[in-house]
Amino acid sequence: MPAEAKADSKNARPAPGASTPATPATSARSTPHPIAHPASPPLTERQEARRRRILHASAQLASRGGFDAVQMREVAESSQVALGTLYRYFPSKVHLLVATMQDQLQHMHGTLRKKPPAGDTAAERVAETLMRAFRALQREPHLADAMVRALTFADRSVSPEVDQVSRQTTVIILDAMGLDDPTPAQLSAVRVIEHTWHSALITWLSGRASIAQVKIDIETVCRLIDLTDPKGR
Numbered sequence: 001m002p003a004e005a006k007a008d009s010k011n012a013r014p015a016p017g018a019s020t021p022a023t024p025a026t027s028a029r030s031t032p033h034p035i036a037h038p039a040s041p042p043l044t045e046r047q048e049a050r051r052r053r054i055l056h057a058s059a060q061l062a063s064r065g066g067f068d069a070v071q072m073r074e075v076a077e078s079s080q081v082a083l084g085t086l087y088r089y090f091p092s093k094v095h096l097l098v099a100t101m102q103d104q105l106q107h108m109h110g111t112l113r114k115k116p117p118a119g120d121t122a123a124e125r126v127a128e129t130l131m132r133a134f135r136a137l138q139r140e141p142h143l144a145d146a147m148v149r150a151l152t153f154a155d156r157s158v159s160p161e162v163d164q165v166s167r168q169t170t171v172i173i174l175d176a177m178g179l180d181d182p183t184p185a186q187l188s189a190v191r192v193i194e195h196t197w198h199s200a201l202i203t204w205l206s207g208r209a210s211i212a213q214v215k216i217d218i219e220t221v222c223r224l225i226d227l228t229d230p231k232g233r
Contacts, residue, residue, distance in 0.1 A: 053079040062146035067097070067146040072096075099164070104147070108132075109168065117132075125176040125178075126176045127215075131214075131218060141205070144201065148205060173190050185228040
């Protein structure tokens with residue numbers, strides 16, 4: 001792990017509006033085990049605006065220079081917040097970049113909803129959706145690399161942010177499938193699809209896979225959807 005990521009992790013403090021680290025969720029629709037955690041108060045309008053400025057600054061810096069370009073002091077200056085305030089929202093650069101990925105996926109989801117995939121089957125629609133999301137990341141390779149590296153470096157202290165990335169990805173896939181109440185088998189297929197998509201991002205960013213190969217891998221894994229459809233559609 002880079003030196004800054006290690007140093008930041010030592011100063012970890014609960015972020016405003018952040019949940020207590022919990023067992024990672026398997027999906028956005030699954031029911032978690034009943035574990036009691038103190039509820040964090042929702043962000044005020046001013047706090048939310050500040051958080052959005054921070055995420056925007058993080059994305060801008062990462063887009064220009066990747067993981068190493070995202071320095072917490074520069075993020076604080078660019079977003080016009082005190083450095084101590086930044087650390088209260090995001091205890092480390094890894095926390096910040098994983099949250100940035102969730103934010104980017106949320107924006108992608110909104111774009112995808114405006115123009116839903118046109119495939120005839122659920123498998124085709126999910127493959128089309130994930131390739132559109134992949135191409136969006138392809139247009140910002142430095143940002144994509146920074147976010148994926150942060151996910152790779154994330155330890156248990158970052159589990160709430162990692163959970164949000166997983167939940168957002170799951171929601172995107174389930175929307176493409178047209179499912180509100182997936183079966184356990186379908187949720188298992190979604191998890192495997194998520195793992196494959198994440199792995200495809202890593203292999204592409206490292207130069208070990210072409211876009212054509214990524215497309216083949218995504219389309220192949222999405223066939224699991226047909227195998228888990230209880231109605232055999």
